Amino acid sequence: MRGQLSVFVGAVVMAALVSVGAQESVDQDVFWRIRQEGTNNSHILRTVHELTDVHGPRLTGSPNLKAAGGWAIKQLEGWGLTHGRLEPWDFGHPGWLNERLSAHIVSPVRDHLVSEALAWTPGTNGPVRGPAVQITLPTRPTKEELTAHLDALKDTVKGKIVLVGAPQVVLVTFNPPPLRREDSDVSAQFSRAAPAPAPPPAAPAQQPAARQGVLNANQIDEQLNLFLLANGALVRVNDAGRDHGQIRAFQNRTYDPATAPPTVVMRNEDYGRISRLLGSGRSVELEFDIVNRTYPEGRTNYNVIAEIPGGDKADEVVMLGGHLDSWHAATGATDNAIGCAVMMEAARILAAIGVKPRRTIRVALWSGEEQGLLGSQAYIKEHFGSFEEPKPAFDKLAAYFNVDSGTGRARGMTVFGPSSAAEVLRESTAAFKDLGVLGATTTRSRQRGGSDHTSFNEAGLPGVTVLLDPIQYNSYTWHTNLDTYERIVEEDVVKSAIVVAAAVYHLAMRSESLPRFSKDEMPRGRQTQTNGPTVAPAR
Ligand SMILES: [Zn+2]
Numbered sequence: 398m399r400g401q402l403s404v405f406v407g408a409v410v411m412a413a414l415v416s417v418g419a420q421e422s423v424d425q426d427v428f429w430r431i432r433q434e435g436t437n438n439s440h441i442l443r444t445v446h447e448l449t450d451v452h453g454p455r456l457t458g459s460p461n462l463k464a465a466g467g468w469a470i471k472q473l474e475g476w477g478l479t480h481g482r483l484e485p486w487d488f489g490h491p492g493w494l495n496e497r498l499s500a501h502i503v504s505p506v507r508d509h510l511v512s513e514a515l516a517w518t519p520g521t522n523g524p525v526r527g528p529a530v531q532i533t534l535p536t537r538p539t540k541e542e543l544t545a546h547l548d549a550l551k552d553t554v555k556g557k558i559v560l561v562g563a564p565q566v567v568l569v570t571f572n573p574p575p576l577r578r579e580d581s582d583v584s585a586q587f588s589r590a591a592p593a594p595a596p597p598p599a600a601p602a603q604q605p606a607a608r609q610g611v612l613n614a615n616q617i618d619e620q621l622n623l624f625l626l627a628n629g630a631l632v633r634v635n636d637a638g639r640d641h642g643q644i645r646a647f648q649n650r651t652y653d654p655a656t657a658p659p660t661v662v663m664r665n666e667d668y669g670r671i672s673r674l675l676g677s678g679r680s681v682e683l684e685f686d687i688v689n690r691t692y693p694e695g696r697t698n699y700n701v702i703a704e705i706p707g708g709d710k711a712d713e714v715v716m717l718g719g720h721l722d723s724w725h726a727a728t729g730a731t732d733n734a735i736g737c738a739v740m741m742e743a744a745r746i747l748a749a750i751g752v753k754p755r756r757t758i759r760v761a762l763w764s765g766e767e768q769g770l771l772g773s774q775a776y777i778k779e780h781f782g783s784f785e786e787p788k789p790a791f792d793k794l795a796a797y798f799n800v801d802s803g804t805g806r807a808r809g810m811t812v813f814g815p816s817s818a819a820e821v822l823r824e825s826t827a828a829f830k831d832l833g834v835l836g837a838t839t840t841r842s843r844q845r846g847g848s849d850h851t852s853f854n855e856a857g858l859p860g861v862t863v864l865l866d867p868i869q870y871n872s873y874t875w876h877t878n879l880d881t882y883e884r885i886v887e888e889d890v891v892k893s894a895i896v897v898a899a900a901v902y903h904l905a906m907r908s909e910s911l912p913r914f915s916k917d918e919m920p921r922g923r924q925t926q927t928n929g930p931t932v933a934p935a936r
Pocket of ligand 1: 720732733766801848
């Protein structure tokens with residue numbers, strides 16, 4: 398294979414350094430070798446297997462996540478990367494893992510129930526059995542209203558397994574979301590016209606005055622948990638509220654298992670069945686056996702770092718990465734073992750073909766993303782600072798590439814920077830149109846949320862997010878109990894790794910760094926905005 402390839406490569410060397418756009422000269426020889434290595438020797442599925450089947454789930458603070466990071470460093474160094482290290486940051490909460498969960502209905506029928514534990518809640522300390530009861534909560538209560546409501550339920554919940562809320566009605570979907578995006582749709586998104594600067598935020602519309610003291614969802618949850626604990630409820634059961642058995646189980650937001658009863662999220666179909674049985678006047682008895690464990694050492698978490706050292710511009714860096722942590726209901730394949738595997742593969746390809754980049758190429762696999770982009774935030778604070786409070790390395794980052802939207806192939810990129818930055822990315826990936834990548838565009842947003850590239854954007858650094866075909870991400874796998882190895886589309890992720898490797902290599906070789914906003918153009922950051930943006934949920 399290698400021999401044949403070198404003959405083929407020899408034929409295209411003459412065509413190297415072809416100008417594909419107005420200015421960008423790309424190294425077509427290296428691009429061809431990237432394509433061949435990525436296509437013929439892909440290690441992506443082996444990497445996903447290690448991260449999911451062997452080490453998943455990789456919840457922040459868990460020993461699984463640390464072990465996955467250790468494995469990734471060994472693997473990256475085995476491929477020829479150097480300076481592999483786990484960089485610590487302070488999570489401030491213990492790690493947590495569910496080890497065992499069985500849930501059954503034992504009366505009036507016998508059957509098993511599909512549930513996932515809520516993270517950072519306690520186990521049942523052995524099997525517990527009790528009558529099921531369903532309670533409802535008032536809408537938008539104040540603390541006093543909620544207290545009065547719960548006080549009346551004290552005797553109802555004692556020794557019971559408590560279903561919280563009426564089952565959600567999940568309507569059938571007649572128009573399933575598309576798995577791929579049309580080329581015309583993607584092309585339009587990445588059309589050459591730079592997006593106009595965002596208009597100044599409109600004055601907030603007159604809202605009816607909020608009722609004094611209304612609790613938010615987290616406050617209601619905390620008060621309910623303390624009530625259930627104090628009044629001897631055995632288990633709290635939440636409705637997953639999604640179709641086809643999908644369960645999204647997140648966390649007890651206090652991160653302290655002592656503040657909540659054992660809690661599960663049950664699939665909508667089982668929750669509805671129990672609710673209907675209760676509604677028809679039957680007594681229902683349930684049994685749970687939940688083993689959860691906490692890990693005090695999980696207060697310290699780690700980002701995984703490894704490099705391909707640079708040459709004459711070694712102090713400048715091109716970074717690529719994704720978050721290694723996952724939720725715990727599955728093994729976190731599309732969110733986000735695959736993003737890590739694509740970025741590791743891009744680095745492997747570059748190492749395997751023996752590139753000698755001018756700038757250092759640095760892989761970073763983050764932790765704490767699902768709890769609020771915590772690992773990347775800590776890294777940026779430590780190494781780069783921000784536009785407003787820069788560290789010396791602030792000017793040395795060419796770009797950070799991020800993948801975190803599932804298993805689809807790369808369709809384009811969005812960069813935090815001026816239109817000339819998108820132009821560079823567009824022209825440097827133009828040779829891969831046949832793989833599906835159709836352009837690049839810019840963002841001026843410094844709002845954190847979504848994924849780790851926004852930690853860079855927030856700091857005023859050039860974050861690049863790789864946009865992917867949706868496949869089944871938002872509809873089935875994102876944060877669900879169905880996010881497993883089987884849902885990875887190899888054909889797509891092989892293409893993504895090739896495109897990322899080429900773009901990273903190009904930025905590592907280019908004589909000028911990727912254009913950035915000038916000091917005058919830099920959008921205002923969070924600290925200086927009058928209307929502070931809210932943080933969007935992590936991907
Ligand atoms: Zn994610």
